[in-house]
Amino acid sequence: MRTQPSGFTLIELVVVITILGILAAFAIPRFTQLNTTARAAAVTSLGGSLQSAAALAHAQYLAGGNSPASVAMDGATVTLANGYPDAVGIQNSLQDLSGFTATAAGNTVVFSLNGAPTPATCAATYTLATASAPAYVTLPVSTAGC
Numbered sequence: 001m002r003t004q005p006s007g008f009t010l011i012e013l014v015v016v017i018t019i020l021g022i023l024a025a026f027a028i029p030r031f032t033q034l035n036t037t038a039r040a041a042a043v044t045s046l047g048g049s050l051q052s053a054a055a056l057a058h059a060q061y062l063a064g065g066n067s068p069a070s071v072a073m074d075g076a077t078v079t080l081a082n083g084y085p086d087a088v089g090i091q092n093s094l095q096d097l098s099g100f101t102a103t104a105a106g107n108t109v110v111f112s113l114n115g116a117p118t119p120a121t122c123a124a125t126y127t128l129a130t131a132s133a134p135a136y137v138t139l140p141v142s143t144a145g146c
Contacts, residue, residue, distance in 0.1 A: 039116055040143035046100060046111055047124040047139045053078075053093035054126070054135045057085045084129035113146065121145025 060071040079089040087104040109126045116122035122145040129135040
């Protein structure tokens with residue numbers, strides 16, 4: 001009695017490896033685009049958190065009366081300047097800054113995303129309030145650096 005050999009032939013293995021190679025060639029660029037999209041979404045989310053934190057601190061400032069120098073937000077002390085969080089206060093107002101590096105320069109605080117190809121262009125910028133203008137957040141115009 002003869003037994004049939006079991007397993008794959010060399011031709012079948014070559015065909016499967018070729019198909020997997022072709023699929024990988026199309027999948028890898030899609031995954032890199034997803035990484036860029038995810039990093040851009042992280043920066044946009046942080047920008048929304050910065051805007052919300054500044055608005056909440058300003059609302060507490062207005063409700064507090066007598067121009068308080070700081071307000072308490074979720075157990076953290078947020079220092080204010082012109083009724084909005086200052087450079088240290090805006091960082092204290094956020095619960096989690098992991099993945100971002102905050103750099104204060106002049107009247108701005110730049111929150112750059114760690115691991116971005118070009119962190120300087122993949123960042124949310126918080127501009128401090130002045131006596132004549134409220135604080136505001138600027139998001140990147142282009143996400144090419146993300």
